[in-house]
Amino acid sequence: MQRPVIRITCKMIPALGNTSVRMRDPQRVEETLRCMQKAGLNTLQVISDFDMTLTRFAHNGKRCPTSHNILEVSKMISPECKEKLKDLLDKYYPIEIDSSKSIEEKLPLMVEWWTRAHDLMMQQKIRKDQLTLAVQESDSMLREGYQEFFDCLNQHSVPLLIFSAGLGDVLEEVVRQAGVFHPNVKVISNFMDFDETGVMTAFKGELIHIYNKREGALLNTGHFEELRSRPNVLLLGDSLGDLTMADGVQEVEKVLKIGFLNDKVDERLPSYLNSYDIVLLEDETMEVPNAILDFLV
Ligand code: TMP
Ligand code: MG
Numbered sequence: 001m002q003r004p005v006i007r008i009t010c011k012m013i014p015a016l017g018n019t020s021v022r023m024r025d026p027q028r029v030e031e032t033l034r035c036m037q038k039a040g041l042n043t044l045q046v047i048s049d050f051d052m053t054l055t056r057f058a059h060n061g062k063r064c065p066t067s068h069n070i071l072e073v074s075k076m077i078s079p080e081c082k083e084k085l086k087d088l089l090d091k092y093y094p095i096e097i098d099s100s101k102s103i104e105e106k107l108p109l110m111v112e113w114w115t116r117a118h119d120l121m122m123q124q125k126i127r128k129d130q131l132t133l134a135v136q137e138s139d140s141m142l143r144e145g146y147q148e149f150f151d152c153l154n155q156h157s158v159p160l161l162i163f164s165a166g167l168g169d170v171l172e173e174v175v176r177q178a179g180v181f182h183p184n185v186k187v188i189s190n191f192m193d194f195d196e197t198g199v200m201t202a203f204k205g206e207l208i209h210i211y212n213k214r215e216g217a218l219l220n221t222g223h224f225e226e227l228r229s230r231p232n233v234l235l236l237g238d239s240l241g242d243l244t245m246a247d248g249v250q251e252v253e254k255v256l257k258i259g260f261l262n263d264k265v266d267e268r269l270p271s272y273l274n275s276y277d278i279v280l281l282e283d284e285t286m287e288v289p290n291a292i293l294d295f296l297v
Helices: 026-039 067-072 079-096 103-122 128-136 146-155 168-177 213-219 221-226 240-244 265-275 287-296
Strands: 021-023 044-048 160-167 185-190 192-194 200-203 232-237 255-261 278-281
Touching: 021 265, 026 232, 026 255, 026 287, 067 079, 067 128, 067 160, 067 168, 079 103, 103 200, 128 168, 146 287, 160 168, 160 213, 168 185, 213 221, 213 240, 232 240, 232 287, 240 265, 255 265, 255 287, 265 278
Parallel strands: 044 160, 044 232, 160 185, 232 255, 255 278
Antiparallel strands: 021 278, 192 200
């Protein structure tokens, strides 16, 4: 299907004129960015989803793995369990991206997916010391331009919260191996609990799934309390569930939401345009977030 071209040319940030960029209200984006620039970097925090937001969706026509997938394809998981996890993915992923279903309809099914997948993983005697190798051997890739993104935020002491319904231990290893786990990075995600021999026994705390990031944000008030002096937020996500990641921010002033729309682009574009300020269509790079940071610094 031919997509209507409703792009704009933006003198302020030329990358906003890229073919991948769509905006419901470009003028509002410009105004928000001008306010954020005026307020200065010391009032900014960045909140980003991980899977398919900081990582690539595809590379050379092949899907890239999520943090769950990295573990699934690793040697730590038995062939029978791999098959079961694959069946779950085949059943539930189409529901995740089905634009004909409401979030209310999807929510119980997503909880079911996460619960069943995590229950299977808990039976696998996953070893903490094998996670490094699992990530090394995986096809996981951060988006092109990730280094500039992480380095710029660190250089300017802008806090980056990675807020993920994926696997915290795995995603931290991806970020570490990419050499960008800087001191300004904090992760809220599903972390594993290991026994004294280093074997996984359970997941810690409340389950974070794709549609309860708001609750996760409100439970982690300590983190957001520390960042009270940073009321401006750049939010990056790839799912409509990511839109509530900034709900824990205290006394919020401006939030600019950037959404990566990776899959089923044409049918999902209207809902993404309605909820994200900037929508990036099948864009595997950090070019636009980096251009925005360049403008803000
Ligand atoms: P995110 O919050 O970092 O994007 O992580 C959520 C993604 O994890 C979501 O897009 C679906 C994916 N996922 C899997 O790939 N396999 C699984 O078993 C589960 C439960 C989720
Ligand atoms: Mg995601």
